[in-house]
Amino acid sequence: MAANVKTSRKASRYAVPVVVVGVAVATVGLIPAFANASGPDLPKVTAQQLIEKIAASDTQQLSGTAKISTDLGLPKLATGLLGGGGVAGGSANPEDKLTQLATGTHTFKVAADGPDRQRITFLDGKDEYSLIHNGDEVWGYDSKSNEVFHDKEAGAKAGQKGKEHKTADRLGTSPAQLAEEALKAAGPTTDVSVGDTAQVAGRDAYQLVLKPKASGSTIGSVQIAVDAKNGVPLRVQVLSSQGGKPILDAGFSKVDFAKPAADTFTFTPPKGAKVQEGSDASHGDKAQRRMDSLPIPGLNGLTGGGAKGETTVLGEGWGAVARIDSGTGKGLKDFEGKANEKGAPKEAKQLLDSLGDKVNGKFGSGRIFSTRVVNALITDDGKVYVGALTKDALVQAANAAK
Template identity: 75%
Template structure:
């Protein structure tokens, strides 16, 4: 039961809206856009560059970054994720991070060790700030004049007990994992299905950098490569680009436009709720252990109607199976839907949200599994079969159909 629960939780993050997690992770490591120029640097091997990242211990920095995300989402899903700016609406950071799955955003960042980080998303004259200062975490939406607050007593105690040496858990809980740790996680996750090499040198935010290139060894993935620009002096990842196998501009292109590794002033992380602001208290222990993250396709009422209330996580009694490995991983989710796609398509009394959702999907596909429809983005694709199963992953439509045929 425990293993099945873990598998279901992992699959939940694999649904199309989970591409927001890609954007969130990229912002968390605050990487950046490259400037022109290819500096002449000493030759290094991929292993040496990985070791350089692992050995980096930079915990203090400040600067500006941009993140640009082009997932090729259908108009309906794009609207659900918030095509507008970051500012406005709830001050809960989970609501804001989901919006990073669409468009281009400017970010100011500051960090001083495991207990103090600040991210400010700038949308014109409006701003949204996420501040971690010791035992307090604050989210502030200037446009809505709303404040979100949470006590980080676990993180503060851990920082004190471990004297700053073991702060990954605290940082991850805040969505602000260090650049070093996140880069190591990416490399670890790559595993044996990945070719790792050193690409051309680059300049990022005026700093010389090597580029580590990760490519899937086998076909079928929507990902062409991942490029991580690494500071030639201190080993800090400065930029991440996620490139599509189909070509075109990057799916995600994020990184520093300006960076300084000096210690930020203490008042950078100070925050007091403005007079008249609405303040709400957050909690790490939301029902189901998932809070409100990824409020998009999964919570769309059309999908709820389509799957008989089961959603993409299988609902009550739903089953999830992980197929394949590495870049070709596919989650097979049995939603237990009471109606087929055809039933809903032909039902005059079906909820309009369900039919809107069907219209937002791509063309129909057929195979040994039967019939279905494909929800397509440039990164994550999902095949929803007529009998209520969902196959989803960062793989091509053909790979999904092949998986459905083999696991019908």
């Protein structure tokens, strides 16, 4: 693979998973691939026509129930660091909830009334977490901890941004927002076609299918089910090139495009709730703080722990690889020694045990940390190569970049 160096940034700017939809996608082919008769009998459309239908949709009001399931194949240690389990519990700050969506299945109710009013409520048994955007205010409420997050300034910014996201929720988990992120990443590395028609939430839908042109990606395809009448994305699925259940499956089970009741977007903090204003709330990521406490060359840079860490993006589209230099001058061998020292954090030894077998190449030697989506090659000299590529493809990318 020819190394196309696009940009260099601080390693702390790099984050991995649910955003894989946006990283994975690319160009709009004009090949007239048509929906077949396995689902509802709908008029034939080309991929270009279906994309234009999505872009032309002006639906700004809806309510419904949706589900997001994520199976990244993370080890138990990583799941714990991400705060596995339900979304409810802990801080009410929206930023602290994002990483918890990287694993498991979550059901939520969503409502939208134009760019200035959205609400999303995650249901976790008897507990729930709600995020409400109403005009210039944003409220977050965690029923388990009885904590409230409030940010007026963020609400004003959300209102401005909302004009570009007609039915988006503030956590970026709605099928419409995931589809938008996928299409925004358009480039020359993807084949786009129309797949089978389908029914989603009782509505007829076309399916837009995006696949990598080249081999080596861990992503087999991204499939976007689009409402045949109004062009609103109803479901997004990210499928693995290795088969099995979807990596990401986010879609409506019920949806109504009528105007939601006005009181849907009103919120008053419950009696006795602890209220944190946006300027006072902690914006730190618990998983990152815990990972940064481990003496892990390379991985500290990956999660933002290395102050000198630099990230260079190699390649593009589905084949993009982030090369991270920890800047520590220390490598995996140093970490292996420290992890086995008496008194070392148990998480360090657990993480070392979770790393894959040794690999060798022109880049040198190292180990590959694997998930269903993202693989990371951690070298003995302190570099990390990360991408949504298979192990073999990642080693080839590291060799080409040497």
